[in-house]
Amino acid sequence: MWPSPHQPRKRTSHRLVVEELGQAVVGGEFSVGDILPGDVELAARFNVSRTVLREAMKTLAAKGLIVARARIGTRVMPQANWNLFDGDVLSWHFRAGVDEAFLRHVSEVRLALEPYAAGLAARRATDADISQMMRLAVAMGDAGHSAQTLARADLEFHLRLLEASLNPFMQTVGSLIEAALMGVFQLSNTAADCAEIDRVAVAHIRIVEQIRLRNEEGARVAMEQVIRVGQQQLIANLRARG
Structure with missing residues (x-):
């Protein structure tokens, strides 16, 4: 991993x-x-x-x-x-090579869980949680990111949001998120361009802004948008690789 x-x-x-x-x-x-x-x-x-x-x-x-x-x-x-929620099993899948159907299945599970977790965070996150998530989101905009370091920053944000939901069951799906974002790196180019870095940062800042406003629906929609765009890019990268 x-x-x-x-x-x-x-x-x-x-x-x-x-x-x-x-x-x-x-x-x-x-x-x-x-x-x-x-x-x-x-x-x-x-x-x-x-x-x-x-x-x-x-x-x-x-x-x-x-x-x-x-x-x-x-x-x-x-x-x-097989326990597909197990981080190892998912990681082995990505290393072995995945198809579009597999990527869609992973995104569907994320869509079932993470938007709701974002809504819970809007309801429950402390001011300290929100400040930390905002720092992580802003840090994604660092122009010096490579595809790997951007994926790591992305992962850290999503895991922190799951913790901020204050639901222990949400936290246990962190391995699924980790494996999914590992797949993002494996299917991405080695370099991250400035436009992509800015887009990722802005999209995650939008999630935190909705959480800070205690807007549960807004947080859910912003998270869903992040996952859907990520899925589209993964599939496009997979197709580009033939």
Whole structure:
């Protein structure tokens, strides 16, 4: 996963196995219904102990990617069983390559959640919350942004808004937002032009202004506009890549 405003996850042996096997499953190296290689072979492949390997397999099973059966082995599960709200699973999807339908599905979930969170923030956010969100929105207008640093600033704003909603369930969807905005960076050009930087900053400032006015409907509409425009740009970038 690309760098986020939060503390980066330590790359332990357990984490290495989870990422490599998870990416292999989502990327199609192992198909639905396939039986994964045995513990001895996988432990040798990743140069880890069988204890580390088994803990990694438990993590992947918890994400819905695999299931272990006695005397059968570890089988790859259908996508319907995968936890698509899991940040890792979404990140592996973007790395493997996504289509327009997938991008629309992600945007639809964001549209179902984030505008309402913005309305909650308009109702509940403290003055300190609003000041911080405004600082983050204004910082998006820094002309020195690259596509990556702009995406990171965008992510930090959205996560802070979810926190300002004061709804703990909203905060748990932060991994979905993080993976979606990671996809923005992966499908964007390496450079961010000044017009794009200004547009993103103004659009997010508009959200904060509506929150400061305690205008719940205005905050919801402003957030919905940000997500819809972002979706259109993602699809345009995807098409441009053929």
